[in-house]
Amino acid sequence: MMKNQAAARPFQVRPFEQFRAGFPALRRQTYLSICDKMILHDRVRRGVEDFLDHLALASANRVDHEVKVVGARQKFARLMNAEASTIAAVRNVSDGINAVAWAMPMTEGDNVVVCADAEHPNNVYPWLRLKRRGNEVRIVPPRPDGAPHVEAMIEAVDGRTRIVSCASVTFAPGHRTDIARLGEACRARGVFLLVDGVQSAGILAHDFAAEPIDGFATSTSKGLLGLYGFGFLYVSPKWIDRLEPAYLSRPAVHMRCDDHSTMGGHDYELQPDSRRFELGSYNLAGAYAADVSLGLLLDLGTRAIEERVLPLARALNEGLAALGLASAVPSEGPSQSHIVTFGALDAGGHGFSSDPMIAPISERLMDAGIAHTIRRGQLRFAFHAYNNEDDVERVVRCVGEAIKRL
Ligand SMILES: Cc1ncc(COP(=O)(O)O)c(C=O)c1O
Structure with a gap:
């Protein structure tokens, strides 16, 4: 490892x-x-100002800008001890969670498990939406102290459970979840563990090579010290071939070149990695900010x-x-x-x-x-x-x- x-x-x-x-x-x-x-750290602000200067002076093209997306992806991957190819640049937590929710192959009667009263609404509504597809949402009550009830969540898992979703640290009261316990139980049953990691990312240590996490959604608007509207979705390579994104545009298509306006044949192939979850133009200001802020966090460790x-x-x-x-x-x-x-x-x-x-x-x-x-x-x-x-x-x-x- x-x-x-x-x-x-x-x-x-x-x-x-x-x-x-x-x-x-x-x-x-x-x-x-x-x-x-x-x-914002002064250096992060200067990073965003560099981007605005480029726009004002028309001094960079799209490929120059996207170097920052690549840099931000790589740095987030290093921070979490993962390969850069497992990371998609997304907008926020909601974007990452919804992407997984609709990409997971599920049939009517399959279920997801979530401890709704312990979660931020953005990790509840995406699951309620799945009822339209005939999926069951198993809502488990939290512990009396308000924390996600890991044991009760594990008990709620059955042969039709496809996803368990849980915050690494809840927004309130702020307990840290025993992700190792929950993830091991999910792995033993072949269930995808999706973590809403926005409260812990950049502040508490993560190690995706060691933690039993299958998906992790975060934005850079909190502990990653970047901007609103830019974030990351990690998806374990063990799952990627089984996940078919609901939305599709050029960055998610595998064409062995990075030119956004090149169109391949109509029988397209999805990116072999987490980039299959990237959509259209990036939030470049967010990428410039994250490229700097993640560098600062990596320096501290x-x-x-x-x-x-x-x-x-x-x-x-x-x-x-x-x-x-x-x-x-x-x-x-x-x-x-x-x-x-x-x-x-x-x-x-x-x-x-x-x-x-x-x-x-x-x-x-x-x-x-x-x-x-x-x-x-x-x-x-x-x-x-x-x-x-x-x-x-x-x-x-x-x-x-x-x-x-x-
Ligand atoms: C645990 C948690 N999840 C999600 C969010 C916000 O989600 P999004 O990034 O989609 O706005 C917050 C914001 O406070 C949060 O605390």
Whole structure:
């Protein structure tokens, strides 16, 4: 098995502090909202500006631009320890999930398993849509703490199950899923495990050569630190020949040349690899951004990033616990992630909560320039490689002050 060099780099503080210095947003605020959206590093912004300059001056052609798509694909593959040919450049998570949903050979009565109440809506609606095709959607209830119920999902799998879909880390409360356990069970039954990886990609270490993942959909708009509207779909080579994309255009057709306007015969052949899921013109601004941001993440290494963020999340959990606030995600063990949430789950929704503690604390955090979010009624913080111990201290101090005023 290939060793994941990108993941393996050991953690050292200095490169992380240098990385932090590249984000203008961090000069004005403490940013704990990567679970919502990215912030741009100066070098990523310059990458996008290069693209705009080329457009303004008509100084590059399509093939020059697409070098960045190739670069971004290769870098994402290195980050995840996969071959570049297993990666398709797509628009976002929804694009990747829908592509797999409609490419999987399924007949009436076949089913998919999903723990809908633990998932982002974009990993639920694509499955509900399959009911039109006569497929069953097996919705498994989550664990009492709101995490995907891996054991119940495995129990729901039967001889007609074709796909199990699950987030690597849920958007709220933010538990990390035991993908190894779920994936091994899927493999043993010949079922495709599709992972919505947007909350973990770029922040927690992945290794597709070792993890039992068949498909992984992400966008670059969060931890991969790129733009909206550009993302990746990984599909294991073990499955690729069985998957027939629902949509087709030139990039997905195998013609042994990259010229987009060349038309081969009408008896076309699909790309032999994951490029069969690519459609039409690329989001080139997104590719320019990702080519730079993925390079920055590779320099740090995802293992080192994980080793950086998990202790920060633990320290925040402990600081909040000392103030009497119980965290929804444990600060130790396999469910721990870089996300910290507290407050009653589902006591509200996107940006609001009926939990009497949440609104005043959130207001105080906003006044102090601490970026955070409220999801499913819980207050939510998330760490990335640019965060440090000072950020944790600021949040704990600010929450402590808000509690004193209650
Ligand atoms: C777990 C998860 N999946 C999907 C999405 C968004 O999906 P898309 O990239 O299709 O907009 C989010 C955004 O918050 C998310 O947290």
